[in-house]
Amino acid sequence: MTVDRPLYADCSAPIELRVSDLLSRMTIEEKIGQMWQSAFIREDAEELIQNGQVGSFIWADTAYAGNEKQQSVAAARVNYLQRIAVEKSRLGIPLLFARDVIHGHRTVGPIPLGQAATWNPEVARNVARMAAREAASDGIRWTFAPMMDIARDPRWGRVAEGYGEDPYLAGEMAAATVRGFQGEDLAATDSLLACSKHYVGYGAAEGGRDYNTAEITPNTLQNIYLPPFHATVKAGVGSFMASFNEIGGEPVTANRALLTEKLKKDWGFDGFVVSDWNAVCELIEHGVAEGPKQAAELATNAGLDMEMASTSFRDTLPELLKEGLVSEETIDEAVRRLLRAKFRLGLFENPYTDETMGERVKLAPEHVTWARDAVRQSIILLKNQRGLLPLAKVGKRLGVFGPLIEAQAPLFGTWTLDGDENDVVKILDAVRSTVADPEAIRHSTLTDEALEMARWCDRVVAVVGESGNRSGEDHCTTNIDLPPGQQAVLEALVRMGKPLVVVVIAGRPLALEWVMEHADAVLYCFHGGVQTGPGLADVLFGDFNPTGRLPISLPRSVGQIPVYYNHKNTGRPLPKGGDRTRYIDSPDSPLIPFGFGLSYSLVSYDNLQIAELGEQRFKVSSTVKNNSDRETTEVVQLYIRDRFSKITRPVKELKGFARVSLQPGEQKTVEFDLGPEQLGYYGPGGKSIVEPGDFDVWIGWNSDQGMVGSLTVRA
Numbered sequence: 001m002t003v004d005r006p007l008y009a010d011c012s013a014p015i016e017l018r019v020s021d022l023l024s025r026m027t028i029e030e031k032i033g034q035m036w037q038s039a040f041i042r043e044d045a046e047e048l049i050q051n052g053q054v055g056s057f058i059w060a061d062t063a064y065a066g067n068e069k070q071q072s073v074a075a076a077r078v079n080y081l082q083r084i085a086v087e088k089s090r091l092g093i094p095l096l097f098a099r100d101v102i103h104g105h106r107t108v109g110p111i112p113l114g115q116a117a118t119w120n121p122e123v124a125r126n127v128a129r130m131a132a133r134e135a136a137s138d139g140i141r142w143t144f145a146p147m148m149d150i151a152r153d154p155r156w157g158r159v160a161e162g163y164g165e166d167p168y169l170a171g172e173m174a175a176a177t178v179r180g181f182q183g184e185d186l187a188a189t190d191s192l193l194a195c196s197k198h199y200v201g202y203g204a205a206e207g208g209r210d211y212n213t214a215e216i217t218p219n220t221l222q223n224i225y226l227p228p229f230h231a232t233v234k235a236g237v238g239s240f241m242a243s244f245n246e247i248g249g250e251p252v253t254a255n256r257a258l259l260t261e262k263l264k265k266d267w268g269f270d271g272f273v274v275s276d277w278n279a280v281c282e283l284i285e286h287g288v289a290e291g292p293k294q295a296a297e298l299a300t301n302a303g304l305d306m307e308m309a310s311t312s313f314r315d316t317l318p319e320l321l322k323e324g325l326v327s328e329e330t331i332d333e334a335v336r337r338l339l340r341a342k343f344r345l346g347l348f349e350n351p352y353t354d355e356t357m358g359e360r361v362k363l364a365p366e367h368v369t370w371a372r373d374a375v376r377q378s379i380i381l382l383k384n385q386r387g388l389l390p391l392a393k394v395g396k397r398l399g400v401f402g403p404l405i406e407a408q409a410p411l412f413g414t415w416t417l418d419g420d421e422n423d424v425v426k427i428l429d430a431v432r433s434t435v436a437d438p439e440a441i442r443h444s445t446l447t448d449e450a451l452e453m454a455r456w457c458d459r460v461v462a463v464v465g466e467s468g469n470r471s472g473e474d475h476c477t478t479n480i481d482l483p484p485g486q487q488a489v490l491e492a493l494v495r496m497g498k499p500l501v502v503v504v505i506a507g508r509p510l511a512l513e514w515v516m517e518h519a520d521a522v523l524y525c526f527h528g529g530v531q532t533g534p535g536l537a538d539v540l541f542g543d544f545n546p547t548g549r550l551p552i553s554l555p556r557s558v559g560q561i562p563v564y565y566n567h568k569n570t571g572r573p574l575p576k577g578g579d580r581t582r583y584i585d586s587p588d589s590p591l592i593p594f595g596f597g598l599s600y601s602l603v604s605y606d607n608l609q610i611a612e613l614g615e616q617r618f619k620v621s622s623t624v625k626n627n628s629d630r631e632t633t634e635v636v637q638l639y640i641r642d643r644f645s646k647i648t649r650p651v652k653e654l655k656g657f658a659r660v661s662l663q664p665g666e667q668k669t670v671e672f673d674l675g676p677e678q679l680g681y682y683g684p685g686g687k688s689i690v691e692p693g694d695f696d697v698w699i700g701w702n703s704d705q706g707m708v709g710s711l712t713v714r715a
């Protein structure tokens with residue numbers, strides 16, 4: 001006798017048929033239940049689940065989850081709740097458990113800004129892949145990442161969570177992160193549904209103050225803030241998160257033009273959109289809704305599919321339906337998208353988590369290797385006077401000083417919910433295990449001891465910077481200098497007259513004018529997670545030739561903000577290299593430009609070639625040569641400038657990059673394709689426009705230096 005199973009339970013049926021079948025069986029209350037994500041595991045959780053009144057849970061205690069220890073998540077607890085949904089509710093729709101798994105779960109990798117400093121999408125994919133395996137083993141199947149908010153203001157604490165100032169680099173890193181989280185098969189039990197956030201413009205918060213107004217022109221929105229999100233739609237991201245901010249008077253949470261017209265219709269996104277924490281009811285604070293009911297009406301009609309934390313959907317959608325203010329078609333479209341994601345995740349076939357998986361995957365050797373490799377590649381060599389670096393492992397007496405040399409949790413970086421600080425290898429320990437004779441090291445976190453010890457040393461490494469909790473959500477600063485007192489320590493060490501390496505650990509760009517002038521060598525290391533120490537030691541002692549490049553400009557001072565490379569020329573540009581400056585008290589240029597990074601090798605560029613292929617397509621190439629006896633990887637960068645167009649274009653735009661490994665003495669030719677996708681811009685309404693005319697083209701080693709050529713685009 002065949003059991004009459006409903007179509008939606010038949011895993012051999014097409015997902016769209018399963019969605020439609022299930023939708024047709026649902027009551028309005030069950031549909032609205034799917035549109036709500038409950039924060040925390042409330043006392044009435046089991047009842048809500050059994051009644052089909054909730055579709056998802058987020059495991060996070062507070063909205064500032066990025067910097068506070070969280071309740072841990074355990075597969076057994078998840079399975080317990082899931083069993084109620086699958087076996088006791090009327091339709092057995094599985095729950096979707098979510099968490100902010102941003103740059104690792106138990107094996108914590110570099111913060112996304114550090115991953116961007118690698119200019120290597122493979123690193124981002126690996127960090128996301130290991131995070132997915134480990135988080136899924138705890139029952140999490142949806143993460144609220146990648147975050148790809150373009151950030152031009154280091155005062156904004158969440159600059160740590162994104163990929164810097166450039167849309168192309170951010171898009172490449174975010175798309176790779178989506179692929180890492182979602183894996184080859186989203187239905188695999190070690191895949192996480194990724195979530196592109198915060199859509200859109202959150203990083204433009206005025207004053208670098210979190211949650212603040214974002215004044216963005218349509219042209220800047222189309223050409224700077226939207227492209228990274230579009231890249232993730234092309235990469236197959238399964239969900240989006242609407243941002244807290246308003247743009248031009250319209251909060252994104254209730255912005256139909258963005259949530260439906262642009263995202264779902266123009267880009268063809270078939271996943272779902274979740275609000276940010278309480279953001280639906282925050283429409284009341286924004287002043288566009290008089291209460292939860294109007295907030296729910298505005299958000300659902302704009303195309304928001306799920307409400308996180310607040311309960312306006314649960315509480316008011318039945319009434320809004322009755323009053324015809326929200327149609328059942330709108331509800332059905334939202335629920336269709338939510339169910340589609342659950343079917344794609346395979347939750348109906350595999351709703352439960354293997355509770356033995358965690359011990360096998362957490363801190364797996366491959367994950368620790370990936371984490372260390374990510375740190376190594378993220379470190380940026382900013383200065384190396386007289387070839388002080390790499391340091392010798394033998395025969396030299398070394399001082400290791402500063403407040404972070406024995407830090408553990410501070411090296412995690414923001415948004416680390418499931419890391420164990422005991423997994424963090426201390427920088428001092430990593431240095432000790434690298435040098436031949438640990439006795440040849442003196443170390444202290446205390447300034448007075450450091451100065452006395454420095455007299456004995458041949459070289460000094462000072463590790464300064466921020467703890468991970470100084471950046472992240474709602475952790476904005478009015479100051480981007482080193483934390484108070486640290487420069488004084490460095491000044492005292494400089495007076496000791498020993499060769500000084502300064503290692504800066506940070507979650508944001510810091511103002512380092514004095515450091516760059518007085519230190520002999522400078523390494524920049526965004527918070528790197530569990531393997532910060534080993535990765536740093538690999539670079540310090542030459543086991544890894546640094547390849548990191550700045551994903552964001554380093555300002556000279558907070559007064560210079562915003563300073564970014566892809567700025568407009570204005571009607572009164574200053575001549576390059578001239579002595580005139582717009583500020584009467586500072587040069588205009590950033591301290592260090594976007595894309596900058598040195599290595600222990602000397603790489604030369606030559607023979608820029610631009611070949612026209614027809615139909616507005618070109619092949620751009622140059623040779624790069626490693627003029628050293630040390631293997632290296634060069635990050636070759638391609639920039640363009642449209643000299644004349646109907647709208648003003650940036651003085652430079654990154655349109656390609658390639659990591660080129662070079663053996664000692666080796667020379668390679670690097671090629672890039674340029675076509676309408678790269679040469680055009682988004683005009684009104686997001687229409688892609690390529691204007692015939694002349695372009696400058698650079699192949700360079702950063703946004704400020706390179707070989708320049710030109711091309712002409714024909715009509």
Ligand code: GLC
Nearest residue numbers: 060063064065100144276277
């Ligand atoms: C927070 C953040 C968002 C996070 C969400 C859940 O307020 O803005 O990035 O994913 O709430 O913790």
